[in-house]
Amino acid sequence: MAVLDFLSRVFYISEEFTPKFTFPKQSLGGRMSLKTRGGIETLWRAIVIAGLVAGVSVLGGCGGSEEATMNSDDAALTSFIGEKPAQAQPSEVAVAEVDRELEELKAENTQLKQKILTLEEANRALNTNLSETDMQLMAEKARADSLARLSAMSGSRSGAPAAYEEALVSFQARQYDDAIAKLQGLLDAGVEDRYADNCQYWLGESQFAKMSYSRAISHFESVLSTKASEKKGDAQYMVARCYEQLGSAAQAREAYQSFVNNYPTNRLIPRAQERMAKL
Numbered sequence: 590m591a592v593l594d595f596l597s598r599v600f601y602i603s604e605e606f607t608p609k610f611t612f613p614k615q616s617l618g619g620r621m622s623l624k625t626r627g628g629i630e631t632l633w634r635a636i637v638i639a640g641l642v643a644g645v646s647v648l649g650g651c652g653g654s655e656e657a658t659m660n661s662d663d664a665a666l667t668s669f670i671g672e673k674p675a676q677a678q679p680s681e682v683a684v685a686e687v688d689r690e691l692e693e694l695k696a697e698n699t700q701l702k703q704k705i706l707t708l709e710e711a712n713r714a715l716n717t718n719l720s721e722t723d724m725q726l727m728a729e730k731a732r733a734d735s736l737a738r739l740s741a742m743s744g745s746r747s748g749a750p751a752a753y754e755e756a757l758v759s760f761q762a763r764q765y766d767d768a769i770a771k772l773q774g775l776l777d778a779g780v781e782d783r784y785a786d787n788c789q790y791w792l793g794e795s796q797f798a799k800m801s802y803s804r805a806i807s808h809f810e811s812v813l814s815t816k817a818s819e820k821k822g823d824a825q826y827m828v829a830r831c832y833e834q835l836g837s838a839a840q841a842r843e844a845y846q847s848f849v850n851n852y853p854t855n856r857l858i859p860r861a862q863e864r865m866a867k868l
Contacts, residue, residue, distance in 0.1 A: 838868045
């Protein structure tokens, strides 16, 4: 069909470009003249058709030649630089590996967050412990100041044995073993009753400072068993402190309550109530 269409177009063009020749009338009745004109038109049409066919052939040859040349150039370039690398496509294995690494990173991130929370909790607990320690240090300092004043009052008594005064000095210097030895020596030597309760009390304080809480309790209870002593209230408070340090919360609470009930005017009442509330 394409060939027939092409030939029809060529014929149409040949008709359009064939000139109309006019010749003078000849003798012989004009017949010679008509034949001559028809022959010339036919010849001209043949020339036009032949030219068109030749032109199309040349154009087709040029196009093929140009395409061949381009293909030849592409082949030469490919041989020089190599084949164009194909675009890499991620494989299913690579995608799975990336997903696995993402999951591991998420898990690691979760663990780090948990560790941060744990550290924050530990930090808060540490701050709380530090605050409580500061409060305890302040309380101990106040108690030490009070003990210093009381020891000074005890030492100012007329006729106080020199060993007793020396024992209090050793206690204030935190030489607890030396204080214990001097106080126990006074008791063993039969010190006067008015000093015996004080010796027992300071023996208890010395043992408490050494964290020998059970021994301290025995000395404080000795003070409590005395008929009349100005140290009974302090001794009862220190019994509660010893039980608290030993971890016996119930006994400590009972001892604090006994102190509050029996010695309501003692200066240590607010401190006892505060410590009892924490048990």
